[in-house]
Amino acid sequence: MQTKAGDHPGDVLIRKLEQRDRLSEEEKSVLARAVARIREFAVDEDLVREGERPTESTLLIDGFAARYKGLADGRRQITAIHVAGDFVDLHSFLLHRMDHGVVALSPCRTGAVPHETLREITERYPHLARLLWLNTLIDGAIHREWLVAMGRRPAVSQMAHLICELFLRLRAIGRTEGGSFRLPLTQAELGDTLGLSTVHVNRTLQELRAAGLVTWRDQIVTINDWDGLAAMAEFDPSFLYLESEPR
Amino acid sequence: MQTKAGDHPGDVLIRKLEQRDRLSEEEKSVLARAVARIREFAVDEDLVREGERPTESTLLIDGFAARYKGLADGRRQITAIHVAGDFVDLHSFLLHRMDHGVVALSPCRTGAVPHETLREITERYPHLARLLWLNTLIDGAIHREWLVAMGRRPAVSQMAHLICELFLRLRAIGRTEGGSFRLPLTQAELGDTLGLSTVHVNRTLQELRAAGLVTWRDQIVTINDWDGLAAMAEFDPSFLYLESEPR
């Protein structure tokens, strides 16, 4: 699902849904027309702000973004990491109000799908509606997996788990090369993701490196020992629901 | 939304969806017919097992239940607490495979909605489909709030937050009396929920009691100082999306 220069923005969405089920030609053409209003964001810019009431949902066409919630003291917790093809706020279609912000972790290109269009899809293309619904359900499954990691796993294991997850998600969209992938997160952002201090993130990464499991340099993560990493993380990929089935 | 003896099981579902939007008479009658096969579960029994592929979704009519994931060493993490009126596995309709189990925290009564029926609803009653979708989105919003609490808040604050959340959710279904509500969780289960050891749960509760915020005895939680508790939790109820709006 590598995005090419000439790609129509709707293609990103079509490929996204096709990961989980087959689409008819009519459905594809509906999706192709659904995505409009391409926008670009710089690093640290908000794609969507906490508390906002969007009238359209944002499809991440290229780049990395994160959902986050701010705390009173200025700290924050990242609750999801998004990659190309993800809908970062599809849920705002029905929730109306954003309970979190979405920030660009790298330069981002996005498309917009008006809520009006989403509503029409639910009215006239129930199969597409189910696939969109499915995508929000997978977000929820990932949330749950993160809860387990934060609640019950030590930092190394949690970190290993995140790396395994991102590797599989990025491979599914053709953004890996062998055991490597680009991940433009600072250690501070990693800390906000895992609920750790920046210092501890640094030491945890050193531990993974020392164990020969992972190399992480210049935003390139390389998994040197998948089995070892997955074992350390107790990683079971089923929560990602990567298989295609009729829905 | 107190469940009465003579209640039709479908009424629980109708009231659930009516919390968030108005329903037509036709929609209500569809929902009334959707819920079948009443079942009873004892404490610690699984309503749904991890890895299962249900052909129906389970509506909790009465009692408390928890979603959980087991770890290799036998420990577990609870990722959601469900109260009367909640769909504990609506997501299995589209995800197909359960990525977690659901266990009864108290004796439970449940109804079943066949996935076939849910599919028909998506085909013929898009507005109902949106409201069902909405309910899974609110689950996700709660997951995110828990992630923030686990990642960035100390144990007392996290505990306070959970109590605030459950109070509002239970009040919305008429299961509170003044500042009190029944919550049949052991301290061990609370630990599995918050990602804490049982010992620390105990000491954290003592702290809340000593601060005059909460009393918790014989499964009855009493909030003695809502403002103090909410302040300690930095509690903002907006993530519960308790308001009714056209969807």
Add this chain to the structure above:
DNA sequence: CGAGGTCTTGAAGACGATCAACAAACGTGG
């Protein structure tokens, strides 16, 4: 009455946070 679950307490230790300082990399403007 005994057995098992739940709650409580104490003591010791581990994991991760915080504070502080410095090194390295990067972008920007002069």
Add this chain to the structure above:
DNA sequence: CCACGTTTGTTGATCGTCTTCAAGACCTCG
């Protein structure tokens, strides 16, 4: 092209929260 400020990564030392282990009290229920 270099100088400089800022961001990011790294290290050491200390501190605190929470865990683990162990034991005893309390309670419920057969």
